[in-house]
Each structure stands twice: as C-alpha cells, then as structure tokens.
Amino acid sequence: MKTKRTMKNRECHICDAAILKGQQYGQKSVSLGKQCSWSADQRPTDQIPSWAWSDYRVKVDICAGCAA
Numbered sequence: 001m002k003t004k005r006t007m008k009n010r011e012c013h014i015c016d017a018a019i020l021k022g023q024q025y026g027q028k029s030v031s032l033g034k035q036c037s038w039s040a041d042q043r044p045t046d047q048i049p050s051w052a053w054s055d056y057r058v059k060v061d062i063c064a065g066c067a068a
Helices: none
Strands: 024-036 053-063
Antiparallel strands (some): 024 053
16 A cells, blocks of 8 residues: 655554654545435435445545555
8 A cells, every 4th residue: 555644643543543743654445335326305215226326435544554
C-alpha cells in the first residue's frame, strides 16, 4: 500500500494508534453498507429494486505498521 506523510494528527482505524504529524500513513476504502440512489422515492426499502442500491464507502486512515 502506498503511504504518504501526514500534515495533521490522525488515528489508525485498525489498531487505534496515534499517527503524529510528519509520520507515514495510508488510506483504505471501507464499505459501510448500501445507500439508495432514489432519494425522492418514498417507498419502503423492500420495494426498491436491487439495481437502485449502491455501496456507501468512506476512506479511513491506517498507520504505516498496519499498511505493511
């Protein structure tokens, strides 16, 4: 995994270690479930077709030790 030098203090998502300013860290995309593309539709979620759902992903910070 490619790492870069942080410009602010962060926290590792995996081991909860502090990543201090100037240390190396990586970023990883994590899926948090699904979200519906039809925001204006008021139907119950079980009636919305499967193709209207997309993954909801966020980037999390990982220390250099966990990234290796």
